[in-house]
Every structure is written in C-alpha cells, then in structure tokens.
Amino acid sequence: MVELKTETELAVMREAGRVVATALATVREHAAPGVSLLELDTLAAQVIRDAGATSSFLNYRPHFAPTPFPGVICASVNDVIVHGIPDGYRLRAGDLVSIDCGACVDGFHGDAAVSFTIGPPSAADATLIEDTAAALAAGVAAARPGGRLGDVSHAVGEIGRAAGYGIPQGFGGHGVGRRMHEDPSVPNEGRPGRGLPLRPGLVIAIEPMFLAGGRDRFVTDPDGWALRTADGSRAAHAEHTVAITDDGPVLLTVV
Numbered sequence: 001m002v003e004l005k006t007e008t009e010l011a012v013m014r015e016a017g018r019v020v021a022t023a024l025a026t027v028r029e030h031a032a033p034g035v036s037l038l039e040l041d042t043l044a045a046q047v048i049r050d051a052g053a054t055s056s057f058l059n060y061r062p063h064f065a066p067t068p069f070p071g072v073i074c075a076s077v078n079d080v081i082v083h084g085i086p087d088g089y090r091l092r093a094g095d096l097v098s099i100d101c102g103a104c105v106d107g108f109h110g111d112a113a114v115s116f117t118i119g120p121p122s123a124a125d126a127t128l129i130e131d132t133a134a135a136l137a138a139g140v141a142a143a144r145p146g147g148r149l150g151d152v153s154h155a156v157g158e159i160g161r162a163a164g165y166g167i168p169q170g171f172g173g174h175g176v177g178r179r180m181h182e183d184p185s186v187p188n189e190g191r192p193g194r195g196l197p198l199r200p201g202l203v204i205a206i207e208p209m210f211l212a213g214g215r216d217r218f219v220t221d222p223d224g225w226a227l228r229t230a231d232g233s234r235a236a237h238a239e240h241t242v243a244i245t246d247d248g249p250v251l252l253t254v255v
C-alpha cells in the first residue's frame with residue numbers, strides 16, 4: 001500500500017534526511033587511503049547517534065538476506081554494486097566507493113547514497129560516477145505531480161542504457177516512510193506514462209546503479225549481502241529520498 005505523507009510528516013522526514021546527508025558527508029570527508037570501511041561505519045554511527053537518530057540499516061533484514069545487516073552504512077568498493085558490509089578492508093588510492101546510509105527520526109526514515117573515488121578518478125570512473133549522478137538528477141526531475149512512476153524509471157534507465165551500462169534487475173528505488181523500504185517499488189528502467197500516478201505526499205528513494213561492463217549480470221557474495229558485477233567491472237550507485245510536492249520534487253536527503 002502506498003502511503004502519502006502529510007506536511008508535518010514530511011518535515012520529520014526532512015530531519016531524517018539531514019542526518020543521512022551529514023553522515024554521508026562525514027564519511028566522504030574521512031575516506032582516504034589506509035582508512036578501513038569499519039572506521040567509516042563508526043564515523044557514520046557517531047553522526048547518527050549525535051543527532052538523536054537511529055540507524056535504518058543496523059540489524060535490518062530484508063527477505064533476501066540470510067543475516068541481519070551488521071553496519072550503519074553499506075560500503076561497496078569497486079566491483080561491489082550495493083550492500084557491501086563494512087569490514088576491515090583499508091581503502092586504496094583509485095578505489096571507487098559507494099556509501100549508502102539510512103537514518104530514522106521520530107519513526108520516519110531517510111535513505112541516500114553517493115559514489116566517489118579515493119583520490120583522483122580514472123577517466124572511466126569519473127564518467128561512470130557522473131552518469132549515475134545525472135541519472136539520479138533526471139529521475140528526481142521526473143518526480144512531479146501529474147507524472148507517473150514510469151516517467152522516473154524511464155528517466156533513470158535511459159541515461160544508463162544510452163551510456164552502455166548494465167543495470168541489475170530486481171534492485172532499485174522504493175517508497176520511504178515509516179519503513180525504509182515500502183511501496184511503491186521504483187525500478188531503474190520503465191516506460192514513460194505508465195505506472196502509479198505521482199501525487200503530492202508520495203516519498204520515494206530513487207537509486208540508479210550502473211555497471212561499467214555493460215552487462216546486467218551480478219553475483220551475490222557468500223555473506224548473502226554484497227552484490228558484485230559478474231564480469232568484475234566497476235559499479236556506481238547514487239540515491240536520494242525525494243518528496244513529490246505541489247511545487248515539484250523536493251530532496252529530503254540534503255544537509
């Protein structure tokens with residue numbers, strides 16, 4: 001069931017989004033050669049705790065997962081697409097890192113992700129990251145009242161396919177609210193003019209994930225969480241939680 005949010009609820013979600021954006025900025029600021037993914041997780045946990053919020057990710061267990069998630073961020077390096085468990089791996093110059101984070105304030109969640117490199121990116125990584133961010137921006141721009149969910153999915157997928165990237169099937173955006181993942185599902189490909197009508201009060205996470213190798217195939221790590229490109233190519237992921245309002249799309253996961 002799709003739940004529309006009131007103005008008051010959107011204001012609370014904006015606070016949750018602010019916490020997520022602050023945590024992501026803090027992680028990005030500290031991500032450097034030699035820093036471990038666990039250290040980044042600890043930093044994000046501190047930001048969430050200091051804000052009086054709680055982690056949406058810690059102990060989260062969706063249907064596909066064999067174990068509760070052990071961190072407050074997903075840290076997905078190089079060929080890991082999403083859902084990387086933060087561990088003792090120490091970052092190296094040239095790594096392409098995607099960090100995903102969720103926080104809950106007064107019962108409402110925010111969910112966002114960003115991709116960047118450790119040190120200067122290769123030309124290919126820079127393009128992959130830029131295209132993923134551009135797809136997110138296009139999806140957000142399509143999230144307007146009077147439109148359809150398919151407009152958002154189409155806007156995202158069109159950019160990825162035009163650039164020749166793979167798009168993993170079965171993973172994408174989602175409604176956000178009292179639960180981090182709620183209806184509707186927001187696929188990263190779709191047909192314009194189709195699907196759920198977009199109404200003010202609808203809140204969705206839009207999250208393109210593009211695979212540089214051009215194939216859609218991915219494999220799941222033995223931990224049951226991390227999704228990796230099957231061809232070993234790099235992947236990027238970007239995400240914002242977005243409210244559809246009478247005035248158009250409003251990003252909730254910004255500082």
Ligand code: MG
Pocket residue numbers: 100101102111112113239
């Ligand atoms: Mg996320």
Ligand code: MG
Pocket residue numbers: 111112173174205207239
């Ligand atoms: Mg999400």
